[in-house]
Amino acid sequence: MSGQQRGRPRSSHAHQAVLTATLELLTSGGYQRLTMEAIAAEAGVGKQTVYRWWPSKAAIVAEAVLSGHLATDASPLAETGDVLTDLRDWLSGQLARLTDPSSTALLRGLTAAAAESDTDAAKLYEQFTGPFRQYLVQRLAIGVRQGQLRPDARLDAAADLVIGALIYRTLTHGNLSGQGGADDLIEVLFAGLGLRAGVTPTSPG
Amino acid sequence: MSGQQRGRPRSSHAHQAVLTATLELLTSGGYQRLTMEAIAAEAGVGKQTVYRWWPSKAAIVAEAVLSGHLATDASPLAETGDVLTDLRDWLSGQLARLTDPSSTALLRGLTAAAAESDTDAAKLYEQFTGPFRQYLVQRLAIGVRQGQLRPDARLDAAADLVIGALIYRTLTHGNLSGQGGADDLIEVLFAGLGLRAGVTPTSPG
């Protein structure tokens, strides 16, 4: 009878409350207000409980991101059949979202969490950007299969360029011009991917 | 004129010592060791002196970057006449530098400094990446003038893509494959810039 549940079981309620509190504090007050004490207090949870489940602030943020508590808005790209349009729309949407203060707060907080921990940094960042990267590559791969893109296009590198630019622009430029910014990136990107005949990579207008 | 010198003039020695100490601590111990007290102690300076000159840690790092105390290795691109070669070499060099632990520590510290201050973030980041961006655009502009690149190429967007990718890869990937990584990025970039006939953008077999 040794394998039996002893003592009080872990409270999944506490677990959820911590993740929710983390979201709340991160989007509202930035990374500065995201202290372990504030998380515990906001969640109505003992500090020890937080430390029992997560080794660091970065770990909490990481799980909050992965578990969907943080609205990262990582959505698959549309598949209209035209990879150019789909990518442009997706990129415009992402840039639009990044004008929202809570999104920039989140991204900045994430960056801070990554920067502060030598060990968790890479992991955290990859977990956060992973889904975006995955959706991007998936859609581009379809474009390749459909003959719209060169078969030997470096999809991974392209995804890195796109995501890196998104983050970089968010962190540096105060105001992002939603549509124009996307078009410029698209412009550079698509010719690089070897867009074939009949498709004009230039922007509308 | 009322704005004349009153009281003891500010010590440029103290000023320099703080910037030097900031570099030392940032590259050696990471952003965690970069406390105001450590900076003051390392510089042999009173804390008040630090606060008298800079309002925040981010501001110190920003000036340390700009003043050249931090070896950011932002160098102009070579001009061999072949923009492809020049960009590839430069990119390889940057990626190689970013494998150096002190460089990643610096970049991470910079990111942390940017993330911790809502106000200084954009400014700090732009100051740090500004020179890189400028050199990139300059060389690409020459390529345009020499007819190697499309006259309507979006140089700014290309620079954003490159720098964003550099930072992103540094923060996420533990190990960067110096040559291959650069080639992939080059591959995507150059066709996008409308590389003309006779120049092969593909990587070495």
Add this chain to the structure above:
Amino acid sequence: MSGQQRGRPRSSHAHQAVLTATLELLTSGGYQRLTMEAIAAEAGVGKQTVYRWWPSKAAIVAEAVLSGHLATDASPLAETGDVLTDLRDWLSGQLARLTDPSSTALLRGLTAAAAESDTDAAKLYEQFTGPFRQYLVQRLAIGVRQGQLRPDARLDAAADLVIGALIYRTLTHGNLSGQGGADDLIEVLFAGLGLRAGVTPTSPG
């Protein structure tokens, strides 16, 4: 009942250590060395713990005095049956003790603590001198009961005079002449200034 014990109880060990450290620093280095940081360090205690228990330095000193951690040497007067002898001996003893550097350091520190806080001053002083005052009045009262002193003698006023003189002499005179000083005070106390016939010293009806 809502007022029940929650969380970790306060450490009486820390409490004691602070009082002991206060004594040590006060008697050895004077009030200047008695800083909150020094107390915490000497006691092996966090500063926060000190502030959690006491609102000010004066409060710590006050409790250290009351709790007997500070050797104030407030002892009852002997009862040989002769109030004159008992008072003279006690007074000589106190004056002798006050030639001890650590005692003067303590008294001076106490005075400094009292002076630095408008609110705690009176309380602190009274707590310190209270026992002395009490023992004095007690012995004098016995003298009255035994018919050695006038039944209408102002014992409180006499005690104030004695204690005030002790403090005053300690703070002003560098060197106190143990025996002679006591005798002079005794002389005045017991016989007064010897008001001559026809003059009534008592207060108006």
Add this chain to the structure above:
Amino acid sequence: MSGQQRGRPRSSHAHQAVLTATLELLTSGGYQRLTMEAIAAEAGVGKQTVYRWWPSKAAIVAEAVLSGHLATDASPLAETGDVLTDLRDWLSGQLARLTDPSSTALLRGLTAAAAESDTDAAKLYEQFTGPFRQYLVQRLAIGVRQGQLRPDARLDAAADLVIGALIYRTLTHGNLSGQGGADDLIEVLFAGLGLRAGVTPTSPG
């Protein structure tokens, strides 16, 4: 002789302003507000000027007291011919003055200044209380000469008792009962504790 006047003479205006500022700060805000910087600022004087003239805060207070900038109200006792009345009136007046908040602030500040400096303490205190003591002894001596007091009365000891009691009562008791308090002290002083027959209070020859 080399000791002749060279350079700009010291500004008596600055000197006066410092003493006045010291008074102002000491009586208004207590000893806590009496910082060197506050004195210099209030006096409109450079800090160095203050340090050039006085080695310590206690020294400033001491001179402020002596120079009459501080209204210590040390006045001679009246000489109506009746030493009892004169002393009682004087004592009542002093106790009345000591109910004034600015007077207690001054006395407390003085005590603090004395307590904080091992070296200046005695000197400072004696300078402050000296005049009071002197006036007291003078009047008592007249009483002796006029045959109202015993020729062998210990006048110095009596003065110490009176002044000590005044200070002690001010520092400890929140409210001093002007008249009654004086009468009690007078009672003890003049008639003593009324030692009964057969007991000789005098000291050894």
Add this chain to the structure above:
DNA sequence: CGGTAAGCGAGACGGTACGTCGTGTCTTTCG
């Protein structure tokens, strides 16, 4: 009358201590 020397207000300097806040660990009681 110009030179020289010291005092002047101002304020930055290297320090120390302040009182607060956050860290990660611990020790209670309660469920």
Add this chain to the structure above:
DNA sequence: CGAAAGACACGACGTACCGTCTCGCTTACCG
């Protein structure tokens, strides 16, 4: 035996004064 509560040792924060040190500017005496 987990979880809340919260005290613990520790260390960094940003501020206030300390006593010292330059600055540019008087204000005297001097040769």
